[in-house]
Amino acid sequence: MQTGPGDNEIIHKVLQGEQAQYALLVNRYQNFVFTIALRYTPNREDAEEIAQDVFVKAYRSLADFRGESKFSTWLYTIVTTTCITFLRKKKIPIHSLDNEQVFEIADNQNSAFRANQVEQKSKVQVLNDALRLLSVDDARIITLFYQAEQSLEEIGRIIGVDPNTAKVKLHRARQRLKEKMEKHFSEEVKDMVG
Amino acid sequence: MSNQQNMEERLWSYLDGVCSGEERLFIDQLIATNLEWKTKYQELLELQDLLSHRLELDEPSMRFTQNIMEAISKHQIAPAAKSYFNKRIIWGIAGFFICTIIGFLIAGLAQINWSAASADSSTGINLNKIDFSKFYNSTYTTVFMMVNVILGLVLLDMFLRRPKTEVRGKK
Numbered sequence: 001m002q003t004g005p006g007d008n009e010i011i012h013k014v015l016q017g018e019q020a021q022y023a024l025l026v027n028r029y030q031n032f033v034f035t036i037a038l039r040y041t042p043n044r045e046d047a048e049e050i051a052q053d054v055f056v057k058a059y060r061s062l063a064d065f066r067g068e069s070k071f072s073t074w075l076y077t078i079v080t081t082t083c084i085t086f087l088r089k090k091k092i093p094i095h096s097l098d099n100e101q102v103f104e105i106a107d108n109q110n111s112a113f114r115a116n117q118v119e120q121k122s123k124v125q126v127l128n129d130a131l132r133l134l135s136v137d138d139a140r141i142i143t144l145f146y147q148a149e150q151s152l153e154e155i156g157r158i159i160g161v162d163p164n165t166a167k168v169k170l171h172r173a174r175q176r177l178k179e180k181m182e183k184h185f186s187e188e189v190k191d192m193v194g
Numbered sequence: 195m196s197n198q199q200n201m202e203e204r205l206w207s208y209l210d211g212v213c214s215g216e217e218r219l220f221i222d223q224l225i226a227t228n229l230e231w232k233t234k235y236q237e238l239l240e241l242q243d244l245l246s247h248r249l250e251l252d253e254p255s256m257r258f259t260q261n262i263m264e265a266i267s268k269h270q271i272a273p274a275a276k277s278y279f280n281k282r283i284i285w286g287i288a289g290f291f292i293c294t295i296i297g298f299l300i301a302g303l304a305q306i307n308w309s310a311a312s313a314d315s316s317t318g319i320n321l322n323k324i325d326f327s328k329f330y331n332s333t334y335t336t337v338f339m340m341v342n343v344i345l346g347l348v349l350l351d352m353f354l355r356r357p358k359t360e361v362r363g364k365k
Contacts, residue, residue, distance in 0.1 A: 014271075019263075019266065020263070023263055026262050026263070027259055030253075030258055031251040031253055032251065034252055034253065034254040035251045035252045038252050044252075047252075047254075048254045048255060048258065051254055051258070052258070052262055052265065055262045055265075055266075056266055056269065059269060059271065060266075060269050060270075060271060060272050061272060062271050063272060063273055063277075064274050064275050123244060123248060124244075124248045124250060127244050127248060128250065131249075142245065143249075146246055146249055147249055152212065170206075171206050174206065174245075177241075181241075
């Protein structure tokens with residue numbers, strides 16, 4: 001839940017020259033931005049660099065925020081474009097939604113991971129691990145919907161599709177997440193249900 | 195398989211609260227009476243609950259905010275894009291090109307021998323046989339076009355210069 005002054009109020013103050021107020025926005029959204037960036041790159045340092053870049057870009061373009069959408073929606077649009085630019089610069093391939101290779105890579109990663117796995121997993125761990133096995137597109141849409149609390153219309157605006165397509169993408173992402181949980185963590189899932 | 199997918203899709207819409215009232219009532223009924231629907235609903239509800247309440251956000255380093263505040267202290271907020279995209283300039287450029295195209299069309303059409311074309315109408319229009327070079331090869335047409343282009347560029351220049359002059363005047 002958001003406490004303190006509203007985003008638009010803070011933005012107004014920043015635009016009036018109160019630069020320090022921007023720290024409130026950074027504190028409010030840093031975890032969301034960082035988590036979305038981590039969906040694109042598993043490297044925490046890279047994700048932090050992206051997140052910093054996002055906040056600097058957002059600050060510089062703050063006058064362009066017209067308040068037609070939520071500040072968070074506008075900010076997550078910047079996250080998406082910054083992540084793609086960053087990965088292109090670093091020449092890290094951006095896997096598309098239907099790229100089967102992603103799942104092969106993920107499955108291989110998981111086999112290695114399972115070999116070292118000794119401890120019993122908690123529900124949250126299973127979920128987070130399964131999320132890491134998803135493609136960027138799937139993980140991003142789940143993060144935007146559940147963690148960043150964006151509506152289907154807002155997600156559509158962020159990723160550049162219509163709300164109906166966003167709904168279908170979200171549905172498929174959840175389906176694949178469920179499959180991953182069942183395939184790779186079936187024992188843990190059984191324990192949870194039982 | 196497709197029935198199963200359809201069931202999941204409808205249940206997700208139900209759980210997300212994006213289905214219609216009628217559909218909601220229908221699914222309520224299915225969950226209450228059909229064991230397969232009930233089992234699937236509970237399975238998806240469990241996942242929905244996990245995703246909604248148990249997913250954790252990752253946190254950046256402790257110095258994150260401080261780093262950003264230091265970084266932005268070197269930057270200034272750029273003026274809003276609409277302040278430097280002057281609509282008058284855009285309309286001026288669009289107008290210039292429209293006028294030029296219309297000018298070329300009028301000049302071209304004015305030189306077509308319409309009576310000859312109508313006399314030979316039984317054969318239909320064969321675009322390959324039209325010699326377009328004939329329409330634009332007179333000195334008069336060339337001069338007309340050149341004057342048009344120069345006038346257009348002068349007009350464009352005036353539009354582009356005006357805001358700068360106004361800003362300087364205000365200072």
